[in-house]
Amino acid sequence: MTLWRRGFFGKGDLSRSEPSWLTRQINIRENKGKHLTAEEIREKRRAERKQFKLDRAKAIAAVAAEAEAIFAAEGRVITPALSGPAIPSAATWKPTPPSVAETSVEPSIIPNDDDQNGEQDTTEEPPLEDVEHLQLTLQEAFFLTWALDCLIVQDPETLEPLTLQQVWNAFQNAHIPIHIPKSPSQQARHFDNPFLINYVVYHHYRSLGWVIKGGIKFCVDYLLYKRGPVFSHAEFAIVVCPVYEDPEEQANSSFALQNASPFEWSWLSTINRVNSQVQKTLVLTYVTIPSAKRVSPEVLSSPACLAHYSVREVVLRRFIPARMRD
Incomplete structure (x- = not known):
């Protein structure tokens, strides 16, 4: 929770983002509506929007039925109104509070036949154990280990703390295809290693004060938040585009980097439209991936090699003629 609350690192393995599984289970068990988690608030808003649409559709149908009844009885044509006191709007509609019967929960009671006084015992549920863990991406884990020096990575077999050099090599080796040898003398000596490409972007925006999270939900690589996902929606959607300094190295590369080759305009237009609709x-x-002809691959043995990468941004905006005349 410290990593989440002081930088929004990682996600709960039983939650969508914030590790809130234990709080949700407590709310379900105690039937409380106070101190709702972010997921519970989102689900509540979705249920309210769904109910609003149903109430509005029902009101419009009632007005249309009334107009048809007047036409059948009097022969007058009345255009059904889509707004007015009888039609709920988003500004005036309020959710109906749940009834007492829906909110009250009776304690489960098991009768005791041996009790001569007729007393009844209530069953007690066992205490909840927090079984949720925080999941970190390789980029987040290395940023916490190297840049902030607040995380220790352990060997999964011996549980011994790994050195920064071992973590650096292990994270790069995680992306190397199986057919490429991983001998100690040839550990991850590739400038286009996917871990390096993504970490360069992650470190770049984190160092500028942005909260960066995964963006697969919107068909992009990352999302940028000013303060964090619990305060506001992401303002920017990031698509990582690797560019080889030497085109020959791209042709001979063992990694099939996404978006390294020119992409179709239809794909770009689709991604832009999807993100424009969610503001x-x-x-x-x-x-820019440095060339091995200019920079020796030996620099990849330490994070100092990140100084040889460069980052450039191009902002795209969807042009809507009817809305952008001013």
């Missing part, structure tokens, strides 16, 4: 600005983040 996000699409940003193409170009990461």
Whole structure:
């Protein structure tokens, strides 16, 4: 919870983002509506929007039925109104509070036949154990280990703390295809390693004060938040575009980097439209991969190699003629 509350790192493995599984289970058990988690608030708003649409559709149908009844009885034509006191609007509609019968929960009672006084015992549920864990991406884990020095990575077999050099090599080796040898003398010596490309982008925006989270929900690589996902929606959607300094290295590369080759205009238009509809600005983040002819691959043995990468951003906005005349 410290990593989440002081930087929004990682996500709960039993939650969508904030590790709130235990709080949700307590709310369900105690039937309380106070101190709702972010997921519970979102589900509540979705249920309210669904109920509003149903109430509005029902009111419009009632007005239309009334107009048809008047036409059948009097022969007068009345245009059904889509607004007015009888039609709920988003500004005036309020959800109906649940009834007492729906909210009250009777305690489960098990009669005791041996009790001569007729007393009844209530069953007690066992205390809840927090079984949720925080999941970190490789980029988040290395940023916490190297940049902030507040995380220790352990060997899964010996549980011994790994050195920064071991963590650096292990995270790069995690992306190397199986057919490429991983001997100690040739550990992850590739400038286009996917871990390096994504970490360059992650470190770039984190160092500028942005909260960066995964953006697969909106078909992008990352989302940028000013303060965090619990305060407001993401303002920018990031698509990582690797650019090889030497085109020959791209042709001979063992990694099939996404968006490294020119993409179709229809794909770009689709991504831009999806993010424009959710009020996000699409940003193409170009990461220049240094050439092995100019920079020795030996620099990849330490995070100092990140100084040889460069990042450039191109902001895209969807042009809507009817809305942008001013």
